[in-house]
Amino acid sequence: MAQSSYHPVAKTLHWVTAAIVLVMLALGLWMTGLPLGFTKLYAYAWHKWIGLVVLVLTLGRLLWRWRHPPPALPDALPAWQLRLAPLAHWALLLLLLGMPISGWLMSSAAGVSVYWFGYIPLPDLVPRDIALFETLRTTHYFLSRLLIVVLLLHVGAVVHHDLLRRDRIFRRMWPFGGT
């Protein structure tokens, strides 16, 4: 029988990323509206620091995926789903790279170097350039909205497969209770 579930490492990476991304989206949506002050400054700092953790996790997932391809989808799925599922997964992975990279670039273009968690100095990817900063800020904004849309599609697919079709697709990633 073909491999029917994701490897525990892939599951761990997926769920840790999922939790962090939800926190990051909430933090990102909340912090931009805050009045300038202690809370806002720290929110931005933590948003940058955690965002770069997502970058590392996602690079780790891509490496893992390269060595350990995900289990094949069952042939019983409708053709459009067989085609759309990998596209959506790749879109998510690319967005999980694009979000932190555009954020890091944005910080560099603003002339603000990132000290990861206040300790590790990270290089500036581009020199200070306010026009570029504006472009990157718009890019970061649109990528975040795109991420929300694809995530809703992703969660919608879970509802579709696990609650409506009950085809065990979601169980391949579920961390508890085996397959």
Place this chain on the structure above:
Amino acid sequence: MTIALLSTDVRRPTTLLLAAFLTLAGAGPAAAAERLEISGKYGTIDFAIGNSRVFRTTGSFTDWKGTVKVDDVNVGQSSVDVIVKTASIQMLDTQQTNILKDSDYFDVAHFPEMTFHSTRVERTGEYSLKVEGDITLRGVTRPMTLAMTVSDRQPQAAPGARYARFRGVGTIKRSEFGMTKYIDMVGDNVEISITTEARRH
């Protein structure tokens, strides 16, 4: 500042002889000094606030102008003067811009201008200078030193044309000018850099 200040011309015997002759003849300063104009049209004044690793921010002024007097024969006679319209401050977003215009920081309604006047110019290298001066901000005057570098000098530039490029960097403590809000979090140091073309008057 003069021709020697910004280039190697003075090392040419003819230039030295000419300069010596002009100085002896009492015509030196008038003949050797160049008056150059700098402004926000041809350059930028940027600054970065904070020595904190957690938070730092940057901004710039877009409306400013100044004069650079270049005296190569007697470098000490050179000078730099800059006037900055504080209301032209631009931070990374409107919220920050408005906060910095307000009374806790630049208080642009009461102090529309910030100025720098050099008090001493010293040559430190072939293309570098130390410019000591006074910066006046929010009615407070404090000393400030700019480390300047000069590039792309065109001594033959026509009036109105680019004569050289200057870049000066210096640091002030914002607390000395009464701008202490968020100092614990963001830090006291403000690194200022001015990068500009200088055009012949």
